[in-house]
Amino acid sequence: MSKNSPHFVKKLIANVGNESDYVKRSVALFLNYHPINEFEPFFESIGLEPSEFSAFLPRNLMFLSDEVGLLDKYHVLCKYGIARVQMGKIYREAREVFRYDKGVLQSKLLGFEQVGMRKDFISRAVRFNLCILINGINEEFLELVSRLKCLGFENSLFEQKFFETTSYNWRQINHLLQLLLQYLGCRRCPGILFDHSGRRRPALLLIGFLLKFGCSRSDICSILLRFPQIKVEKFVWNLRRAFELLFEIEMDAVNIGRIIREHFTWIGTCRVMKASYLLCHLRSGKIHLRQIIVANPLELKKWTLGAKIERVPETKEIRLQRDRNLRIKFLTSIGFVENSKEIENVLKICRGKGEELPERFDLFVKAGISESDVTKMIRRAPQILNQSAEALEAKINVIVNELGYPVSKISSYPKVLQYTMDRVKVRCAMHRWLLEQFVVRSTLSLYSIIGSTKSCFVNTFVNRHPLGPQVWQEYKLKKANSGQY
Structure with a gap:
């Protein structure tokens, strides 16, 4: 123990001097009057730093023999090949393991052997995932291994998956296995069983996602058995991203469900772009984009991250939608409320090009009508904006300059311009x-x-x-x- 406790030995030597001829006798003499706390060299020897084990030192104990069963647990772990320096991690993260009653730890380790695990695997498993030694979790772990063996799975497959992550939640994996067996009738459990089946539960999210979009039990079982070589968590993320794209372009639920069911595999392996980015770079409206995807869902493959975006040829629908957006932008800038009944009524009457409306508005202001009065004119007679700026200017000139009417007459009766x-x-x-x-x-x-x-x-x-x-x-x-x- 002292060979693996350099800090403790250095501290002890500092108290007795370092003359080589007298070190042994000085240490013996010092210990006669100053008994050491044996827990200090023990904790250091199992890999804990002095700053760590100070919190673990018992208040009323000095000798290791006073801590009943401590050394027994140490020897049991040594028997199974647990490295000395790894025991400090066990003591730090799963201290209850060293406090089990006599024979409990031994029986847990024997339980792993009884389900067919080799001692070298048990040693690695304990070091890698300490929770399998803790009461409750240990039983859940052994239950899962036993059920998998009953289904015909070899330990080698389980052992391979075991060391891919430390975030397994064995209870949730058991629940997922039960779901696969009883509800879906899927006895050949796919690799998704161990794929990050911890607190995030991506496999359960995946099954829920498929059920939501109309997949039957047999469909889901078939999908899971031929699941692509990709992490379930990433697959679910890609599916959700594709769904968000279809939802944001206002595609109906029937088509969304059909596209996801029929093209489930490749949609989950592709990371599509966001709707806002696509609409901007394709120069396409939502209606046209929906039509493209409904006609050929494989077009989505062209719009994955990293792909080069090719603009969609501009159609009449795209031009009309863009012009409508410009008209809405103009009307809201002068006081109309977006998505209100009033603005919709004005849009039905006002057919002027959206990009030209500000110029026509400014024309009235230059003629001497206040901005507020121009807005009132548009509310009373939206159709006046359907005329070009040149035509409006000519009419104002005739009414004011040729016929001699004040400009206020136009603002009080804007329909005269029609x-x-x-x-x-x-x-x-x-x-x-x-x-x-x-x-x-x-x-x-x-x-x-x-x-x-x-x-x-x-x-x-x-x-x-x-x-x-x-x-x-x-x-x-x-x-x-x-x-x-």
């Missing part, structure tokens, strides 16, 4: 003539003059003067080929 300028000019000319004849008021609104129907205008204004019909016909003849009025 009519042809020939109609506006003819009716305004007729109104001025009637004013000169003192048969109408000068305070009439543009709506009364321009917005009324042809028959109403004739009955209300033209026929109020005996020469009115004749003058009206003369004005109409001048503009006969210019448009309707």
